[in-house]
Amino acid sequence: MALTLMEGNEAIAWGALAAGCRFFAGYPITPATTIYNAMLYRLPPAGGICLQGEDEIASIGFCLGASMAGHKVMTATSGPGISLYSEQISFAVGSEIPIVIVDVQRLGPSTGSATKGADGDIQFLQWGSSGGQPVIVLAPVDVRDCIVLTMQAFNLAERFRCPVFVATNKEIAMTRETVDLDALDLPAVESRSMAAPDGAFEPFAGSAASPVPDFLPIGGRRIVRQTSSTHGPDGYITTDPDLIAATQERLTRKITSRPEAFIYCDYLETPGARTLVITYGVTARAARDAVDRSKRQGAPSSLLVLKTLWPVPERLLRAKAADYERIVVIEMNLGQYVREIERLLAPRDIAFYGQMNGELITPSRIAEVIAHG
Amino acid sequence: MALTLMEGNEAIAWGALAAGCRFFAGYPITPATTIYNAMLYRLPPAGGICLQGEDEIASIGFCLGASMAGHKVMTATSGPGISLYSEQISFAVGSEIPIVIVDVQRLGPSTGSATKGADGDIQFLQWGSSGGQPVIVLAPVDVRDCIVLTMQAFNLAERFRCPVFVATNKEIAMTRETVDLDALDLPAVESRSMAAPDGAFEPFAGSAASPVPDFLPIGGRRIVRQTSSTHGPDGYITTDPDLIAATQERLTRKITSRPEAFIYCDYLETPGARTLVITYGVTARAARDAVDRSKRQGAPSSLLVLKTLWPVPERLLRAKAADYERIVVIEMNLGQYVREIERLLAPRDIAFYGQMNGELITPSRIAEVIAHG
């Protein structure tokens, strides 16, 4: 047993290292800075590089360059920084560059409150760059999740050659918890599929076996074409509508075609429950308490904690919800993910409680919503 | 009669001038640049200022400064530029600064294809900044709309002290059409509600009459507090959860509480139609043709062209859709606004056709979707 006391941000750094991350670049912003600090402390001894860029734009640029050179990379920021990443997130999507981006959410809009949590970026992470292609967003609940989901985020980024977001929150990031590192069930580490260095190579070609192109690093013997412009499988700019459509379709399909392969969630089923509470992030912890109370109070409810937010686990949500009369969605914002649940479950009655005032949602508030809507 | 031949971008400049815009700053990007050119040609003779910033970030910064000083302002860019605006869009939302932002959409992701159209930013415009507060997005179909909706965009920005987007598209922007300027039914020009220069003044206080605070320009006799941080009605930073919640609620309510006041749409009802086609933007033009054909082919359909995309005109959509057996949604992307329609109309069967390959969707393709799904 190896009990360690660490905050969520340290746990993310721990997970990144365990997943093989060897490059980190970022620009300080509360409450994400301690990820940078932890990486600065841990990466160089592990043979990696940790760097502060001139600004957020330079920082994510360094990461994308390092990823194109073959490294596993991560950056971390908060809402204002995700804004500044936006253009290059779109580049990572379109040019299929693996990267893990941690968003330690804080209260917005704008610079807002640096030391107050919120889950205000849940739609932003999916839709926050031009084009609208799907991305992957994972949401940890606690320190253990910070470790495991960060590792999964690296695996998914490598597996699908895409940006993967870890949507955490000031309250998780800066809360220290005890974790037994030996007892963790860590996922196996995956790496991007490499092309043969000598054969024919098209940098953006899917195959029969997979919509994800094989990878070769820039800087090697073979020229690897890379462009932010609309391109065909060979990496040359194209205006051919069929090639363009095929690429758009491939970018979508690779993320969305087998979502069940990476649905992370906790489902706490309560016998006899007629209400299903759906939530995610730090709010899940209060929701667990509230669901416990609901049992004791004779109005049992179940709890579904989503840890894969995007792509929306549609089948899971429909399946779980089918067993309940009533759905209650709780979010630390003014109603973002509930829109997706409405989309899937309408016209069923869906109760929503959202709060974005810098405070955690309390178990008693949730219990109240469970009881009375 | 004053027949004028102009492209959509010139029409936006024309509308901006007519609405009282006296400040424009931007950074060149195809296909938005001709808006800048037109403003450069027209603004200075009208006593206004037209400026190219060092980059997109500086450009929108100039606009927000000028707006805080009391001017009606506009900027224009395309997807990559909206990305770079993201952080300051959030500032405009949170600090309630009127601005009209034109997004001349082009094919993404990333730099994509500068001279190919798309409607790939429809979710991005709503969700593309941290915090998730609502914004207003209008979508013109043709040159006439470019004039009229740009004027409405200014009116709404002033009325609600918020950013308003005009979501256009390379195909509208760069197509010249004849327009009879004398025959246009132009909206009355509105301006922001000014506080008395001498009374008590709270820069972020709603009133009984309106959730929108009265405005005073910076630089006048009274100190006007302005901050990108979480603030109360007096403009001072606050951590009081009740004050924060009240502001968040007000930011939402001012935009969403009376959506019917600014629903722009065209509804082409066909007697006997059992299918309703819903679309927006340049695709509406092909959809009109397709609906015409559907009549001639004995399977009549109606057409709803949305010109207010955000906030979603929920009541309108539900009311119109109620009369039809089948809903067909057509978009020049891979499926963005259809998610909102699903959210509202699920579990009804909604056929979707999306295309994002640099080409316009043809009437015959739409007619096919109408006929066969």
Next chain:
Amino acid sequence: MALTLMEGNEAIAWGALAAGCRFFAGYPITPATTIYNAMLYRLPPAGGICLQGEDEIASIGFCLGASMAGHKVMTATSGPGISLYSEQISFAVGSEIPIVIVDVQRLGPSTGSATKGADGDIQFLQWGSSGGQPVIVLAPVDVRDCIVLTMQAFNLAERFRCPVFVATNKEIAMTRETVDLDALDLPAVESRSMAAPDGAFEPFAGSAASPVPDFLPIGGRRIVRQTSSTHGPDGYITTDPDLIAATQERLTRKITSRPEAFIYCDYLETPGARTLVITYGVTARAARDAVDRSKRQGAPSSLLVLKTLWPVPERLLRAKAADYERIVVIEMNLGQYVREIERLLAPRDIAFYGQMNGELITPSRIAEVIAHG
């Protein structure tokens, strides 16, 4: 009589307006900021534009663009800002763009002391950009000079199509003095020599009459070629050694061939004096006192206050120095301009006193140097 109390920075703004300046861009830095403030207050009512750029680089860029468009322009900063201007100063030199650049010197090196004066940039202003072509540097002593020399700086910038520096100092900039504006003998305002808008036009061609090319604004009917690369008279890039040499020679000759046309200085001759004190800037004021004292103490000295520092008024210095046995140079730095005087007057014995500790040099200190070296 119109007695006005103004500080040196306001006087510079006053002079700029009087000289026809209609564009100012800058970035705040103590002790130059009040020039920006004064221009912001005065330029717009005069039909001009006053602008803060995103940073120093953007600010001087705006100025050069406005100058190329035909306006008289000024910017103001302190040492760290001159550093950031360096690349574009070289552009102004090589592309012959008129601009007045005010350097309100403060104590360096680096950010140093924002509120302490020094004359530490005297060599920097001449040599602070790549290439080594000559520039013009004027140095005011008091509020009256700030007005008159700023006007002369504009005249010289226009006459020679070149950057002209006004080298002032925190102590002049922020000291208020009474000045009788009506009594000032203001120079006539000059403007750059315009080419005929319709004839043959070479943007970088000297003529028999003048080494300074005629000017046409960019944006007019004729295309005006402008480049930061090595170019011939026609403005096209060239690698022809003769054309390059001719341009280099012309850039030098236009500034240095008739220096007596713009030698500004005060010469206080004391009968019987055997010592000549040479100084410039705010130190001249203490030197006047010291020279007065020297008379009363029976060891009379004369005083030469240089107000044109670059190009070095070589003939003047040699002529004046010829009459004295001893030369004393006083500078508010560690010995910069004294190098030029050594170059001209060596091997004569030249006493030097320099001080750069944030304090003014006192009359008694100078008197001591006069008396004892």
Next chain:
Amino acid sequence: MALTLMEGNEAIAWGALAAGCRFFAGYPITPATTIYNAMLYRLPPAGGICLQGEDEIASIGFCLGASMAGHKVMTATSGPGISLYSEQISFAVGSEIPIVIVDVQRLGPSTGSATKGADGDIQFLQWGSSGGQPVIVLAPVDVRDCIVLTMQAFNLAERFRCPVFVATNKEIAMTRETVDLDALDLPAVESRSMAAPDGAFEPFAGSAASPVPDFLPIGGRRIVRQTSSTHGPDGYITTDPDLIAATQERLTRKITSRPEAFIYCDYLETPGARTLVITYGVTARAARDAVDRSKRQGAPSSLLVLKTLWPVPERLLRAKAADYERIVVIEMNLGQYVREIERLLAPRDIAFYGQMNGELITPSRIAEVIAHG
């Protein structure tokens, strides 16, 4: 014997590695880019870091940070990049941060001609930042010098805690020469003097033994105060005139008090010569030829090739010149270093020939100047 064919830029990289350089950051600019390329190729295998910054300002910033952390660092650029370094050069001077800065000079002003040589930055390197404190500038003539003087530059930067410039030129940088690496007489490698990690430590205190403060890296156990503001020995901001004066004096003295310790030059004495040719840089090679010719033509001359340009080796110049009737200075610019020679040797007759037209000065042109002035 290890004959190697390398260009001057590769030789600089070779010398840097040999001197212990383990950090390089730069931004590409012809003709300096191949230094970056060579460092990129060689540094990482040597355990070092080679980095391209977002721009020149970021690049030198990275270097200064790495130097403060205890590494030997180098950057390389050309004139426009030195301009952008200017502000941080002043920081390095004032905060006593060792760094080697290579200026591969090209033809200016402004962007000028990227592939043409010049020695146009000779005064710029000394005077190109605010404050006027002395710096060290070395000037290689050939590949061998590029190796040896780069090593000396590192030694001097470490010995004096200051920026040291290597002033090379496109013609040296991009000419390949054979060099026998085994036969080189390489200097011993020096490193900055470290403070005891545990004793009392003042980061900017000279001692009786040396005006150069001992060094401790930031990031260690002891707090190391570092500031760009005017400071006393303890690193705290000060306005005390005596402390300020003492620091200014120390910054000057440490560089200038023992110049003979690092005078690099070649002196080719010709018996019977009455003329001394003085030059530096690539022009020295033509001058050697010209001096040879002068011997054969019966008008023998000697040659002094300066490789330490700043601080000016005053005693050496005076001593050597004393033996000749006539001084001839040749420069690949319009007359920069000749000013220093005039300052030292006036009123002696000094013939000058300068050329800055993108071409090398030929031996016959120099021979002509020797013969006829």
